[in-house]
Amino acid sequence: MESQLxxxxxxLLSLLTAFLWGVLPVALxxxxxxxxxxxxxxYRFLTAGLVVFFILKIRRSLPVAASLTRNGWLLAALATVMLVTNYVTNVMGLNYLSASSAQVLMQIAPFVLMxxxxxxxxxxxxKVQFAGAGLLILGLGLFFNQRLxxxxxxxxxxxxxxxIIAGSAVAWAIYALAQKPLLRTLSARQLTLIMYAAGGMLLIPLSTPTELMSMDGLQMAALVFCCLNTLVAYGAFTEAMRVWYxxxxxxxxxxxxxxxxxxxTLAEKIMPDTFxxxxxDSVAYGGALLVVTGSMMAALGKKKPVKVLSGSLSGKS
Structure with a gap:
């Protein structure tokens, strides 16, 4: 059955996701x-996965293998690999680029997704959406006119x-596109649980959990925020993809x-030695206004509903 738009x-879910992802580089x-x-x-996958697992366990709605066919599980595997790739490379990129610089290239992602x-x-x-997209592109160019x-x-x-960041952006777009059909047969929480669990297992041989012992109080708080950010932001994003275009x-x-x-900017004022x-300039600030205006126009322009068939992904008749 087609999800109700x-x-x-x-x-609102999309805007919440944008805010949480926007402030995340400070903690990272x-x-x-x-x-x-x-x-x-x-740690982000582990924390989010455990929380989602217990929520679904209490509600007796854990996903079962029969929920998807072989093709559906292959699509879920693709989404998981792309999500892990996006997470790791996006964080890794901050070692080589400032957060603002990274955001220049990360704008590849929403346009690939679009x-x-x-x-x-x-x-x-x-036509309104096309005009909004044009303003959005122009605004991004002005906002980051100095950065490239x-x-x-x-x-x-x-x-x-x-x-690294360009690859992260493309991986995120592929993940987002791959997971959308799966939401016709799985709930947002069921799908995120599958990806958190599988992604966490993929990361075990690549991670060093004992590094947690080297963190001070502020760094530990930042890690906790990153974990909560993962849970809320991707949950909101997945749900937004289910109920909207x-x-x-x-x-x-x-x-x-x-x-x-x-x-x-706020972080730099508080900790100038770290951030x-x-x-x-004023042109970049004007670009920021165009980004917001264009986004709203592209997002809120009316469009007729389009059905997306998913029978080949469902394990249920």
Whole structure:
């Protein structure tokens, strides 16, 4: 049965996801002082997976193997691998690029997702949405007008980071597109549990859990925030994909760099020795306004519902 579309609910969930992902680099920067990327990701998956497991256990709605056919499980495996890849490389990229620099390239992700939603799920844009997408692209260019030249000229930022973050962005878009059909036969929590559990097992040989012992109080608090962020943000994102269009969700997620800029600026004022936020001019601030405006236009433009068939993924008749 086709999921009922709930535009306002989907928009709010998407905006919450954008905010949580936007402020996440602050906590990740603190964690990276003593813990590597795979280990941080392992703890995030472990914590979120346990919480979701107990919620589903109490509600007697744990996923069963019969929920999906072989093709469905292959799609779930693809989504899991891409999600793990995104998590690890996104954190790893912060070792080579500033948070703002990383956000320049991470904007590849929502546009790949937006394009995939149109090509794979037959979602089409109205004229208002096309105009919004145009403003969004223009705004991103203005908002980060100083950053790309600085990346290539900087002694502390590396070209390797550009490739790492670009790969992370593409992996995230593939994950998002792969998981959408699965939400026709699994609940958002059931799907996230599968990916957290499988992803956690993939990360075991790559992580060093004992690094937890080297953390001080602030770094431990940052790790806890990262874990809670994983649970809430990806839960909200998965639910948003279930009740709204992939293209519209991606449009709202484009405001994420604005939240990153604000949070990193505040962090720099509090801990200037740990955080550094590049200065932006008035043109960049104007770009931020265009990003928000364009995102809202692309997200809220009316569009006719399109059915997505998923019978080949379901193990139930």
């Amino acid at each position: 709930r535009p306002v609910y989907g928009f 920067t603190l964690c990276l002082k003593v813990m590597d990327s795979p280990t941080i990701t392992f 394009t995939g939603g149109v090509l794979l799920y037959k979602e089409s844009f109205t 030249p600085q990346i290539f000229a900087s002694e502390t930022e590396s070209i390797a980071g550009l490739f 992939a293209s519209k969700v991606s449009a709202v997620l484009a405001v994420q760099p604005v939240f990153t800029f604000i949070s990193m 550094h936020q590049p200065e932006l």
